[in-house]
Amino acid sequence: MKSYVSDDMIFALATCVGKSALAVFRVSGEGSIASFASCFSKPERLLAAKTNTLVYGTVTGVDDVVVSVYRKGHGYTGEEALEISCHGSLASISLMNEKLSQLGFRQAEPGEFTFRAFLSGKIDLTQAEAVNEIARSQSRLSQTLALERLGGALSARIHRNRDLLADAMSVIEVQLDYAEDEIGGDTSFPFDEITDARDDLAKLADTFRTGSLIGQGAKIVLAGAANAGKSSLFNLFLKTDRSIVSAVPGTTRDFIESNCEIAGINVRLFDTAGLRTAGEEIEAEGIKRTKALMRSSDLLLYLVDSSDPEDGYESISERLEKEIPGVEKLFVWNKTDLPSAFEMPEGFIELSVDSAEGFEALVSGIVSSLGMVSDSNGCELLIESPRQHRSLVESVRSLDSVLSLAREEECLDIISVEMKEALDQLGYICGELTSDDVLDRIFSSFCVGK
């Protein structure tokens, strides 16, 4: 945890510089309202304003502004706070920056507003992480996910599983709290409950790859023989003529990188030098780099020029699998508007970059290869934070050993060490831990002798 100071007034620009028509400044901390009122055209109105209301006025020498007022306990941080909207011009923004500093506000550290919200109990840890991601994320899908988490969907899902496991734990504990001969017959081991929770948590953990792809952007590399149409497809995705397209094979000598969005997914797209037997020195270097790039990609799009009898695509998938193992791959049968030199092998996606025919199918192919449903509205809850992922994986690992120990009929007290680890890890995800709610469950659902 960063050691933020939490008793002074902070401010930050909440919108991007130079991008939008409006700029919003956020200020937070006790005394914020009074301090800001001293530069405001209608100080009494502001001072008297109730929480969650708007006040319109002018900041002397800066701009006309609309101020949203949050009294202590109400705003995002839970502290007394304001949101000040002014014009989005660079001039207004820098004047406002200066003004707020003069008034005694301190420029907030990254994440400091969220930290204060966490401290005041407004949000829990999973929500705090989500906020962080919204601030970082650029694409739409990513924002939906982060927003869902902010609403507590992740906490709710974790809690559901934790409840399930705490119940199972109480079944185990009740047998440990009473001697063998004191409770009537051994209760059966709660395999089903534990398995259900384990599977659900494993599913959640599995979304981490996808989640982090969405959060950080998926790395997609276009590769193929020279002249296959890689640069053309690159431009089609970008909707600009970024990469030089020409009928001369070997046009692209080194890779080109650009950010774009594919079906709402944030993507870093790479156009590369064509793979063919190297003629010139410089190109050989380019091919080496292309291969390195392919190895590090989340998805490899391999293009074949279907009209070129010399493209050499035969058994390409086997060859690639050997050379670049473990990377998700899609094979594209390009230039279908031209007469085909061969019959299309199985598993290829047909495309004509020129006519854009087959482009939609390619996009949905990409989405599913990245392990996502294409409909970004109905998207599933995904894990993006490495911290959460680590805890989930640990928790699933512990539950796996709980189940296998139980199958081997190992002692319950040993099993409960692993159960506790699983529960602890889930507790860490939400930043809270328990241990005494188990006893309560024991007494509410069991009758035990002395």
Add this chain to the structure above:
Amino acid sequence: MDYDVIVVGGGHAGIEASLAAARTGFRTLMVTQSLDTIGRLSCNPAIGGLAKGNIVREVDAMGGQMGKLIDATLVQYRVLNRRRGPAVQAPRAQADKFSYSRLAKETLEHQQNLTLFMDTVVGLLVEPDGRTVCGITTGRGNRISSKAVVVTTGTFMDGRIFIGEYDAAEGRLGEEGAFGLGDCLRRMGLETARLKTGTCARVDSRSLDFSKMERQDGDDPIEPFSFENHVNSRVQVPCWITYTNERTHKIIFDNISRSPLYGGKIVGKGPRYCPSIEDKVVRFSQRDRHQIFVEPEGSGTVEMYLNGLSSSLPEDVQNDFIHSVEGLENALVMRPAYAVEYDFVFPTQLKLSLECKKYDNLFFAGQTNGTSGYEEAACQGLIAGINAVQKIRGEQPLVISRTEAYTGVLIDDLVTKGTKEPYRMFTSRAEYRLNLRHDTCDLRLTPKAAAFGLCSEQRMANLEKKIDLISDLKQCLLHSKTGGMNAVQALKHPEIDLDKIKDDVPELMNYPEEIRNIVQQDIKYEGYIKREDRQVERFDKLDNLIIPPDFDYRAMEGLSQESREKLEKIAPSNIGQASRISGVRTSDIALLMVYLRRRNG
């Protein structure tokens, strides 16, 4: 000053507190209402059991007496849960209740620096500063001064017993309650409330038909509670098992309105875990039978204890339902079951040292703090006795962590969370059970006791020898082969134990049985013990973040009102304890951590 330490009460907490103070060289006075009832086993005549057996051994490891008392007076001994894992095995013994309390009194009488005195304590003396306790006043008008006072009044403070419509101002059947002290404490501004507990009927063994019951024999040989005693063998008596039936339940159900519990006469809250038979019948109406243990009260008496039939119903109803049980058809009741209601002091008013927050040099221990059980009382008595002495010495109190002993779990739970019902120890209350095994209590705790002068040099030397033997045997196993692997690897297989490999590793048998057992458990569960050690490490981190005693929560901004009030009330001594206070928000704990870090630069 008449004495250094005065201990009020001669029960299991009082015994340990007095001995601990006297043994460390401090002039100690035990004041009790009756010199004839010291160390009574008022409820069932047994010591130990799950988690409780561990506590007895913890007390012994720290120089307490309970383990030695029961070792000398037991008539049946069993290790519970032998089939289960190492963390939840525990010894339990039936005592000859007469010998037990006679030996307890004898031990006290022969203790140097300890004086016994029969009188009823009705008040406390407080220095003119208004916050330092300096003695007691008694029913017969005695004023006795001391540097510290330990209150261990058990169920006697404003005690009242109930049997159906009958009630009496008694702390135990036939023994007058203690009146005056409760009022005094309340006048001093301490909060008290009522708790209720109960005990079972005693019947004449000659009137029972044992042929209709299951016989339960003790284990042989006996692995003693005290680490200073050795494995031995002796003649034991059996216990018996029988069950209630639907007829029993119907009798109880039909007469439930005659129970003072249901009639509203008893206001104190009873324990959920050791409910009276009427509670069990009402709350678990789906169960068609409940188990009853018929236990001998001793070798010199025909009285037998009907464990599981605690009740406060009128005697005629008790007779009826007892007679409905198989084997008890003709049972002759010698003492009826009864409920007892008494005052306890909210333990959240105490520090982890068991000293009162509001009054210096005043300590509380045992049932007075809301616990139930002899063992729970004993471990508190020991800690309170040690800390009374530490206070007089002007030294740091002994605080046992939750990761070291059930004693630590118990005291931390009491002072951090308080209790609304008589608190009984369960293994599930402890987070790290593998660390709290009963056979390793001395390894964990005896060195601590030595630092307080509660452990002889001889004992420390024996402990060191034991530690050496353990590591010797482990080395020996590591270098011995059996079935194509080294013996340590072999032992990790569930079906292999030391007994199976003794032909391959004959040196094994040169080691005492207790050493072999410890080594076997250590090896078998090594992986899990390591895992738990890591958990303990995480846990201890928070417990090691100390909150200064003078910490001002008011000066801390952003703390929620609710959390602030709770933190001020409990005044936790570290972040770990703070995080266990119910109702304090995680985010407030995070805030507290940030503040403390800033304070420390």
